[in-house]
Amino acid sequence: MIEVIFAAAIGALFALGVFQLLRRDLIKSAMGFAVLFTAVNLFLLAVGAYRGEASAYTANLEAGLMTSDPLVQALILTAIVVSFGSYALLLGMVYVVSRRYRTADSDEMNNLQN
């Protein structure tokens, strides 16, 4: 059951992220970027989290139980750091560019077209 809920949550986040990323407002697309990364991080978690029978880090492990995969959590930690860095950089650039143009509408920033 939890797998189904998890899968549905990842799918919903992905859809929301893509929708936000394609918005005209740069701040909204930056948010979509963050939501998409969260969806992918959850996917990474789903890859290993439900394989085992006990939690990954536990002091008193009953004999014969398989722990769930701790590596994916390490991967997510790295991916979160990376996505956080990109998100911060993106927001910083959006801030500067929206100050410069007095708008965050990506259709108004068309100076590259010529």
Place this chain on the structure above:
Amino acid sequence: MNNLFVLGTAFLPIFGAVVALLLVRYDRAKRWLSFLASLAAWACSLVVAIQVFGEGPQTYRMGGYQPPFGIVLVADGLGAFFAFMSATVMMAGLLYAVHCKDKCVSYPAFLPLFLTMETGLNGALLTGDIFSLFVFMELMVLSSVTLVAIADDSLGLEAAIKYLLISGMGTLLLLLGIADLYASFGTLNMADMAQQLVTGERPLLAQGASVMLVCAFLLKSAVFPFHFWQPDFHTTAPTPVHAVLSSVVVKIGIYGIIRLLTLLYRQEAQAIGSLLVVLGLIGVFYGGLTALRTYNGKRLLAYSTIGQIGFILVSMGWGTPLALVAALVYAFNHALVKAALLMVMGLLSSRTDPKSADFADVGGAGTLMPPIIGALWFLGGMALAGVPPMNGFISKLAIVQSGVQVQQWLPLFLAVGAGFITLIYVIRTWQAVFQRKNPDLKLTIKSYGDGVIAPTLLIALCVLLGVYAVPLLHVAELVVQQLADPFVYIDAVRLFGD
């Protein structure tokens, strides 16, 4: 057996970056130190290449953990070849940056970011762990985005946002693909995956991952459906950054696809290859024809990169050993030529009044500059177009040979025809910038001698590799021999061994 030179190729630049950050007050010292760090990385990559082609693949285990548990850096033929190419051009780019008068080069963050970009690129080329491939590629992307965002050209910021958003999608695809591979094989080590693929079954999830990984790498290389960011992003970059972005940083995707096709997806290589031929041909024509109607020197060269990457993809798509040799030689030669041409164009455009490479501004600038600059552009342009004494001819010839061998007449015919487009736009630029006199043009008088060193070195290498191409071809053949057998890579990593 740990080879410290493999580690040095990837990590010396980032140490240089840390030291360069401390030298905020000492501009010249910072510039020379950054150059020295990249020179050291280049020396390491040269040693690694000599060892790899003499003795066989070299590895370095990070922290001493045995693979597949620890991260391992693997320099096999392909990795060492690309790392040497990248280190060479990066070194030339930093040598140009030492003397570059652009305002952004003196910002405290510029040279450290340049060096972290080199670490990202070299690390991604050398790592044997697919998750650290993702981390290194992100390091490269974030550094290059920041470098373009702080460019003198105020449009750089817009282009940087655009690229960061598009490249974010590529990163997500890469991460999804990695997660799929981890779900299928329970490992992140590419050698371990390859071994399981050779001996066991092929899970459906892993085949799905191939689509995501190939798309992510195509995006990094600006191949046809994902190319829209590239001209803007590259044109607005500062000249030393543009020189490395257009020449070696776009090659990361080429490297990644060759690695996938020869290591993990050997059975799907035929199908992916036929897709690459089509995309490559579209790129060749799109890049060539758009470059024809572009009236800006830097933008023209950025479009030209799309076309040249197309040639490499066509050759990779054919997939025979000869065609792979052609692709590798083409990638190497194109990196040298494109970096040199962009540096020459940057020398000219930084001396015009609005500092742009528009033909309206830079047209005729070549007639006021010393003849060596014209000579460099001419030799480089001929190399790009593939005129005989230059190295570009060798790579075009190799592609034609492999096309004849696989008897793909239509793609071959189209590719050769598109090769003439290159000649047309190179000659047109030559006429506009170096032949036509422009009486209104006023150039800022600056000493030019220092900035010429880096492009001269690169062009000299181009001429050398055109006249005496045997070593490069021989090395590329050795690389392809290693790629033919995935166990060369797998055995080099020594899974579970000490």
